[in-house]
Amino acid sequence: MLGQRGVSTPSRSTLNLIHTGWQPPPSKSFQVTRYLERDSLAHCSRVSAQWHQLFNPLLWHKVLFRVPQDFSRQGYLVKTLDLHLGNIPAEQRDHIRHCCLHLRTVHLHFQLLSPLVLHQLFEPTAQNGFVGQSIESLEIYVTEFSVIPLILPWLIFVRRAGYLESLQRLTLGNGQALGEKQQVNVEDVLEYLRVFPTTRMLCFRRIPIGESCHDFVLEKVRGEYGNDDKTRKEVGGKEHNNNDQVDEKQHKQQPLQKLGPTLIETYPLKDLDIYPRTISVLSCLLQKTPDLDKLYIRKIGDPEILPIIQQACPKLRNFRYVGKGNSNSSSSSDLGEFGWQTFFPNYPWMESLHFENTLVVDRTLHTVSEYCSRYLRYLTLFMGTKVCTTTLLQVLQSCTALECLRCTTHAISGDLFHHTNRWACLESLQRIQQLPRLETLSIRGSGFMIEALLDQDDLCSTTTAGSKETFMEDDSLPCLSFSTLLSPPPSPSSLSRLCYKMLKDITMPKFEHKVITLQKLKALLESMPRVEYINFHDGYDEEAREWLRVHRPNLDMGVNVW
Amino acid sequence: MKVTLESSDGQVFTVDKEVAELSVIIKEMLVIEQANQDHPIPLLNVGAVELAKVIEYCEHHRNDPTIDDDEDYDSRKKPIEMDDWDKQFTIVNKEMMFELILAANSMQVKPLLHLGCRYAADIVKRMSPTEIRDLFQIDDDFTPEEQDKIEWEKQWTKL
Numbered sequence: 001m002l003g004q005r006g007v008s009t010p011s012r013s014t015l016n017l018i019h020t021g022w023q024p025p026p027s028k029s030f031q032v033t034r035y036l037e038r039d040s041l042a043h044c045s046r047v048s049a050q051w052h053q054l055f056n057p058l059l060w061h062k063v064l065f066r067v068p069q070d071f072s073r074q075g076y077l078v079k080t081l082d083l084h085l086g087n088i089p090a091e092q093r094d095h096i097r098h099c100c101l102h103l104r105t106v107h108l109h110f111q112l113l114s115p116l117v118l119h120q121l122f123e124p125t126a127q128n129g130f131v132g133q134s135i136e137s138l139e140i141y142v143t144e145f146s147v148i149p150l151i152l153p154w155l156i157f158v159r160r161a162g163y164l165e166s167l168q169r170l171t172l173g174n175g176q177a178l179g180e181k182q183q184v185n186v187e188d189v190l191e192y193l194r195v196f197p198t199t200r201m202l203c204f205r206r207i208p209i210g211e212s213c214h215d216f217v218l219e220k221v222r223g224e225y226g227n228d229d230k231t232r233k234e235v236g237g238k239e240h241n242n243n244d245q246v247d248e249k250q251h252k253q254q255p256l257q258k259l260g261p262t263l264i265e266t267y268p269l270k271d272l273d274i275y276p277r278t279i280s281v282l283s284c285l286l287q288k289t290p291d292l293d294k295l296y297i298r299k300i301g302d303p304e305i306l307p308i309i310q311q312a313c314p315k316l317r318n319f320r321y322v323g324k325g326n327s328n329s330s331s332s333s334d335l336g337e338f339g340w341q342t343f344f345p346n347y348p349w350m351e352s353l354h355f356e357n358t359l360v361v362d363r364t365l366h367t368v369s370e371y372c373s374r375y376l377r378y379l380t381l382f383m384g385t386k387v388c389t390t391t392l393l394q395v396l397q398s399c400t401a402l403e404c405l406r407c408t409t410h411a412i413s414g415d416l417f418h419h420t421n422r423w424a425c426l427e428s429l430q431r432i433q434q435l436p437r438l439e440t441l442s443i444r445g446s447g448f449m450i451e452a453l454l455d456q457d458d459l460c461s462t463t464t465a466g467s468k469e470t471f472m473e474d475d476s477l478p479c480l481s482f483s484t485l486l487s488p489p490p491s492p493s494s495l496s497r498l499c500y501k502m503l504k505d506i507t508m509p510k511f512e513h514k515v516i517t518l519q520k521l522k523a524l525l526e527s528m529p530r531v532e533y534i535n536f537h538d539g540y541d542e543e544a545r546e547w548l549r550v551h552r553p554n555l556d557m558g559v560n561v562w
Numbered sequence: 563m564k565v566t567l568e569s570s571d572g573q574v575f576t577v578d579k580e581v582a583e584l585s586v587i588i589k590e591m592l593v594i595e596q597a598n599q600d601h602p603i604p605l606l607n608v609g610a611v612e613l614a615k616v617i618e619y620c621e622h623h624r625n626d627p628t629i630d631d632d633e634d635y636d637s638r639k640k641p642i643e644m645d646d647w648d649k650q651f652t653i654v655n656k657e658m659m660f661e662l663i664l665a666a667n668s669m670q671v672k673p674l675l676h677l678g679c680r681y682a683a684d685i686v687k688r689m690s691p692t693e694i695r696d697l698f699q700i701d702d703d704f705t706p707e708e709q710d711k712i713e714w715e716k717q718w719t720k721l
Contacts, residue, residue, distance in 0.1 A: 032679045032682050033683075035679065036687060040686060040689075042715075042716070042719040043686075043690060043691050043694065044686065044691075045715070045719075046712055046716075047694050047702075048700050048701065049703050049705075051700070052704075052708070056715070068715075068718045
């Protein structure tokens with residue numbers, strides 16, 4: 001028999017908390033919290049004493065940026081810790097690491113970190129939550145560089161002492177421009193992989209990874225790059241000396257041995273973000289990580305990286321390449337052309353591509369749309385793009401799974417949405433509308449017309465450009481109820497169509513005039529039921545702006561438009 | 563095979579067995595009372611209006627895969643997507659929805675319970691503590707000391 005309403009309702013009830021007579025239900029059935037953000041949880045915890053009991057522990061799961069005074073009672077609940085630890089007094093730091101013994105994700109930020117403090121914070125003892133067995137992900141950011149090369153050796157030492165056993169993801173970062181000699185040694189990286197063999201993610205951001213004995217002569221002789229034998233050091237089986245004095249940077253150099261591919265120890269690393277100083281650094285790391293799924297390569301401007309990646313990482317699905325940019329030297333682009341045409345055919349399952357600070361030409365994108373069209377979901381072209389309209393259209397046409405296209409460029413050759421190129425404009429829109437999953441669209445160029453986004457039926461009664469709008473209104477939209485002036489008989493096709501069904505973010509170039517009238521704005525918003533972010537800079541006219549302020553105060557406009 | 567259900571106010575509903583079995587409670591009862599299926603199954607705390615709505619839900623979702631309810635509440639799994647039908651289904655007034663959630667809970671119709679939780683969360687979202695108190699008619703029963711503690715908490719829990 002089922003229980004009587006209101007009488008000792010079962011503790012599994014989710015909504016019992018809402019009606020009277022409830023008890024905190026066991027957590028596993030308490031599903032409301034799944035859908036609540038942190039600020040809502042915080043509000044709920046301030047409703048009543050009982051609600052506090054229920055919600056307060058959930059708040060302790062994450063400690064982000066702001067530090068509670070006293071961790072002694074709830075510290076064991078903290079799973080995620082993200083703190084500017086450098087600003088916290090030493091006693092409080094110790095209090096935190098002694099109380100939070102079940103941490104999973106730890107992000108620590110410092111302006112300056114001395115080796116001594118590093119050793120103290122990650123002291124291998126059972127009372128130290130920062131080296132706990134539940135830690136899966138560790139991120140350490142230090143603005144000042146000098147301590148960074150010591151972090152890997154210290155973590156290796158800690159792991160050998162029997163701690164940090166679950167660590168799988170490591171991120172190191174710094175905030176300084178670095179000199180030639182400032183780097184993390186690739187030998188330490190390899191040693192780290194050997195000691196933490198289950199590592200899934202390694203992320204060094206802009207920290208250069210180099211060889212311990214940096215040979216500047218070699219670097220200048222570019223011809224030597226591809227020749228691994230001359231520069232790669234034999235690292236297998238090297239005995240690493242891990243005592244407290246980790247400032248020893250001198251690594252024994254051993255004569256090279258040629259290793260057959262079968263002899264190379266490999267690791268199941270999935271995700272690598274690296275700025276390799278030389279080709280050989282990259283090569284000797286990638287050879288040990290054949291399972292890489294995500295690879296993020298920075299700053300190395302040598303086209304030779306492509307054959308190496310291609311050979312070593314057959315499973316890549318996410319690839320980001322950030323080139324050197326032109327600031328460095330004018331000759332950086334003279335290194336030779338990147339052989340994307342032979343690279344992408346190896347990766348038909350590529351899902352995500354990001355190019356930055358590197359020259360992307362039509363040919364590159366043709367290859368992408370030819371070989372990676374099936375699964376490509378994200379495509380970003382950021383700085384250095386030189387592609388023409390037709391090429392972008394081809395990408396839009398062939399990559400049907402595309403969810404996100406960002407093309408931030410000052411050098412778009414051809415006008416994707418230019419009014420003088422009306423055909424291209426309409427054509428491109430039809431393509432966009434045919435991408436059912438597109439969630440993000442961001443294009444910057446010049447001469448954009450708002451009509452480019454709207455179907456002709458929405459704004460123009462005929463195909464003649466720039467004619468006065470006849471605007472469709474959907475009465476079901478509450479926001480439209482006050483303007484009853486214009487309501488021409490809606491054509492059924494136009495009402496049923498939501499052009500940008502999934503679109504959440506949209507960014508468009510600056511307009512020369514305030515071209516977005518209230519009618520156009522409404523038609524736009526109507527076609528994008530899910531939009532959360534819409535950035536047209538200050539292209540709205542007065543009426544549209546005022547309407548936005550009153551009716552859609554929560555819409556993120558990117559800039560302050562009023 | 564058909565099963566009959568009786569609401570708290572005495573209305574009888576006849577549904578397919580597989581539809582009724584979306585309710586864990588009914589499923590269990592059917593196992594126990596296999597022999598005795600002449601009588602309608604009484605649902606003492608579900609009114610006819612709510613029961614009709616629950617059945618409507620179960621009819622629509624009769625072929626859905628069962629969801630695993632035993633995961634940790636902080637699991638990183640994405641919340642279940644609502645389809646258009648579900649969205650239409652939840653366009654009812656708050657009182658009705660809360661009644662439905664209670665019904666789903668007492669009958670243990672888990673997907674509906676999830677849907678309800680999501681609905682409740684959407685309502686509570688962005689409400690201030692005072693508004694939540696008003697909505698659910700809860701008294702602010704913090705002692706002055708607790709109030710102080712909460713002021714402290716405010717400081718570090720906001721983002």
